[in-house]
Amino acid sequence: MEDFMSMLLPMLEGAKMTVLLFLIAIVLSIPLGFLLTLAVRSSFKPLSWFAQAYIYVMRGTPLLLQLLIICFGLPMIPVIGEYLVLDRFVAACLGFVLNYAAYFAEIFRGGLLAIDKGQYEAAQVLGLNKFQTTTRIILPQMFRIALPSVANESVTLVKDTALLYAVAVPELLHYAQTVVNRDFTIVPFLVAAVLYLIITLVLTAFFKWLERRFKFE
Incomplete structure (x- = not known):
């Protein structure tokens, strides 16, 4: 039991x-993603082209x-590279958010795109201005439609946090690998798998609750 606890802690x-990176990434990337969506749909073509190019890359x-690139490449840029040296965790958060x-x-x-154009026409008939139409009619429907995909992408984000291991940020997989190398046993990998499953289970339950709530509102 003592050996197991020395491995688990x-x-x-x-x-x-892992959870901290996930929370930072999800809180910042969702609003940034929405701003990118607005930029893509902007009538100002240079902004729209830039947003589309960014998303494509x-x-x-x-x-x-x-x-x-963010962790090791930016500091190599001539002249300005020394000002682009970031803490590994900060750099990882930046990469995940972007x-x-x-x-x-x-x-x-x-x-x-899934919202019927008749919704916009109905809002005009009701005398709603563009801001009211967007905030009261379009955005709630958009979020309801996008919610299952957001949930799926969020679960993928949890699993992708394992990439922190590659940039020397100590997260769950890093500690599992360390214990495996120390004790020559596969058990830490199994424990890591269980911990990932617990995190994704909680996250999935949260999004299922959100889906039920928005379905009946």
Whole structure:
């Protein structure tokens, strides 16, 4: 029992880092993704083109590569590189936020496209201005439509936190690997799998609750 606890306690510390990164990434990437969606739909073409190019690049290249560039590539830039040296955890958070914002932007764009144009016409008939139409009619429907996809992407985000291991940020998988190397046993990997499953189970239950709430509102 004592051996098991000596293995479990550091892994729980790693799980805290995993959850912390997830919370930071999800809280920042969702609103940034929505802003990107608005930018893509903007009538100001340069802004729209920039947002589309950004989404294409971030979705078209591996998250691991983006993390490596932010952590190790930016400091190598001539002249300004010394000012771009970031704490590894901060750099990882930045990479996750920038990457997942692109995915959430596409999810929200799909949610907006799924709304019938008659909703806009009905809002005009009711005398609602553009702001009222957006906040009272369009956004609630968009969020309801996008919620299952947001939930799925959030679960993927939890699993992707394992990439912190590649940029030397001690998270759950890092501690599991450390114990495996120390004790020559596969048990830490199994414990890590259980911890990931617990985190995703809680997250899935939360989104199921949100879906039920928005379904009946």
